[in-house]
Amino acid sequence: MGRTLSLDVERRFAAGPVVRARVELPLQGGLVTVLFGPSGSGKTTVLRLLAGLDRPDAGEIRMAGETWADAATGAFVPPQRRGVGLLFQDHALFPHLTVAGNVAFGLSATPRAERAARVREVAQRMGIAELLDRRPAALSGGQRQRAALARALAPRPRLLLLDEPLSALDAPTRERLRGELRALLESSGVPAIVVTHDRTEALALGDRMVVLAQGGVRQVGPVHEVFSAPADVEVARIVGTENVLPGRIAAREGGLATVLAGAVVLVGVDPGGLEGEAYACVRAEDVVLEDAAPHGSSAQNRLPGVVVARLEEGPLVRVAVDCGARLVALVTRRSADALALVPGRAVVARVKAPSVRIVPRAPAAGG
Amino acid sequence: MDLQALRLSLWLATLTTLALVLLGLPLAHWLATTRSRLRFAVEAVVALPIVLPPTVLGFYLLVGLAPRTAAGRGFEALLGHPFPFSFAGLLVASVLYSLPFAVQPFAAALSGVDRRLVEAAHTLGASPLATFFRVTLPLAWHGVLAGAVLAFAHTLGEFGVVLMVGGNVPGETRTLSIALFEQVEALDYAAANRTAAFLLAASFLVLVAVHALQQRRFPRWDAR
Structure with a gap:
């Protein structure tokens, strides 16, 4: 499973700053990389570029030797063909479908019987097997998150992207789910990249941390190392003196x-x-x-x-x-x-x- | 009441509504998602029939699709008869005239669908077309239905554009509103009264339906 995601991109916004990011990430099943930075540092932009929802204005993205995007040649792999599971901040479950319908959404190319089996299997693993007939509106925050995770994992993605996964939840639920989410990500066997600006979330979820600030990537390393030994004053200010x-x-x-x-x-x-x-x-x-x-x-x-x-x-x-x-x-x-x-x-x-x-x-x- | 005119009106309104759903949905989808600067121009063109006198639209259609023009010859080659004073010509005029009444509610409903749901569908492997049918349309159906109903009602009641391009050929272009005009001209107030009452009731019911649809966003799905 030793693959590398390499990213050297720039994205410009009409009225905003330029987001730059350059980093090489080895990806292994179950390994969680935290993309950490203050708001406005471009974390979500990087996530959207990785998912293929936006195109970089300059630079390129390569995944295990395959070019996902290259601004110089115009090469671009659309999100449909990247095999990336994306978890939105507010989960973005389809409100008109049941949990089963949501989880099965990415499996439309799979034969019917196999699809049903896969939905049950993933639902079992995420602990939502009894909720399959419900609509998203009838789920609690934590259940929604697990449903969204199941939906993203069902098509067996090569990479999982999570945008502030806990910020849409109320504080007590967030406390409870932090550990749970870590275990779910670990057991999924899929490498994950988690965007967050919350230190506790970064510590609880991440194995490795990429600190992003305006202008680019400032530090990469094991989470506790980055917190304990910030590379420079700016990183120290971002991660706190801890x-x-x-x-x-x-x-x-x-x-x-x-x-x-x-x-x-x-x-x-x-x-x-x-x-x-x-x-x-x-x-x-x-x-x-x-x-x-x-x-x-x-x-x-x-x-x-x-x-x-x-x-x-x-x-x-x-x-x-x-x-x-x-x-x-x-x-x-x-x-x-x-x-x-x-x-x-x-x-x-x-x-x-x-x-x-x-x-x-x-x-x-x-x- | 002139039953032949009633049948014709209903048939014309049905076909116009169908055509508007088929043509209007892609157009509305483009309007709802595009970042092109052309959008404002296209929106204005779509909205023109709201403010334009129907006679102006009818006049330009008559001129543009006159038998000697290229478009007119194309129309005749396709349908075997010239554009003016035909049911097919009336259909073309109706579609253009009712365009905003379908496309505007369509576009409003489509752009009301959360963009992230569309993006989620894309990351789950659904093509843009599949996403439209599996996510966007099911979430916007109320607006699409409202637009279709409105277009139907608007076609049922149109007068000026019918008179300009269709004339008054019984069974071919004489719709209810034309029949009403004739009944009044002939001083047959009893018949006129029935026709007018029917159009009034139909319009009222349609508007009640449209407003009810716009109140309820995905009623069957969110309620449990």
Whole structure:
């Protein structure tokens, strides 16, 4: 399944900015790439170019050696022949068809008996088998999303594109579906590209992340790496100053969960209902640095370490501490000077449990 | 009432409506989706019969399709008789005259269909034509039906253009509205009254139907 999607495109809008994107993405079944960027950065434009709904004004798109679009030669593969499943932000289910009709829509070339079997199979996998006779208007937000996913997956696409998949849902549903969607994408066996501007969504869904800003792609890498080590100031501003430590939930007790991230043990508020792999996220301004001496290191969320880097940012100083994992703290210049925070200095990094946000990577059931 | 005229009127209205659905739907679809700058010009041409006196349209048709013109010879070669004072000529004139009454509701209904549904159909492998029949038309049927009903009613009641290109040939071009005119001319007010009452009732019922259709967007599908 080792295919590559390569994209080097430009699209101009009459009254808007120019969207540019240049990136090479290896695609594997079940691998989720997050296209992350602020609004106006052209994420959705890139998605539409990939789906074949728009043509690039310059540049080309190649998928596994096949040219999908080339502005120089005018070559263009229409959406019908790309084998791409697209999930719209508001799901765009056909209101005049039942769920079964929606899921079967892309299977019109398939013989009738085979089509019915495929609809049942996909519906089963998406957990909507009992909803097949309903109209979209009679579905909840989460059911609509699964129906839309089933519709996109039924014709066995080579690539799945999702445009802000959770933004059309209300907040409680969104919380619940994040983990579920990740598991569905993983089990689909189809490489997926998810567009989002939501950090939690990016963390929960993505394996790899492409940061898009005005002017083009700024950084590509594993999600937690991009969050923890932004390539430049602009990426840092886009993704936020956040420590993201990959780990796993080791224990849950009294509404708190303990995450083991390498040598670091962090206690945070239990996100509920989930276990296994998780990210522990701490904003840099929530990390307090103290003298290593006075307290024992056994207390909760007290991480002894050594300063490895110091970066001045106006009135603030960004200090990287190696506590077994790399943790970035944002402190005032005054306290940085008072503590003499220079590389090599031993310190204790302290984080309050409510400041540790735990983002589960997979639901307890199904992986 | 002049039953022959009634039959003729209904037949003319039926054929005109059919022709308008066949010709008007593609035209309306083009108007609803195009980004061409020609759109405004085409829209204006389609809307012309609303403001133009029917006699003007009739006059130009008579001149344009006169037996000596190329179009007139083509018409005669195709149908075996000249354009003026024939039922076929009347049909051509009716289609042009009722064009806006069909195409405008068609275009409004078609452009009311969510563009993303069309795009979703494309990514699911449906050709533009298949998408039109499987997604766009089923979602716009109320507007298409309203347009067809309106075109039918408008054809039923047309007068000026019929008089110009059709004259008053019984069984060929004498429609209800022409018959009414004649009944009044002959001072046969009882017959005129029946004809007028019929046209009034028919028009009223049609407008009730059109308004009811426009109130209900996909009623059978969204309600459960």
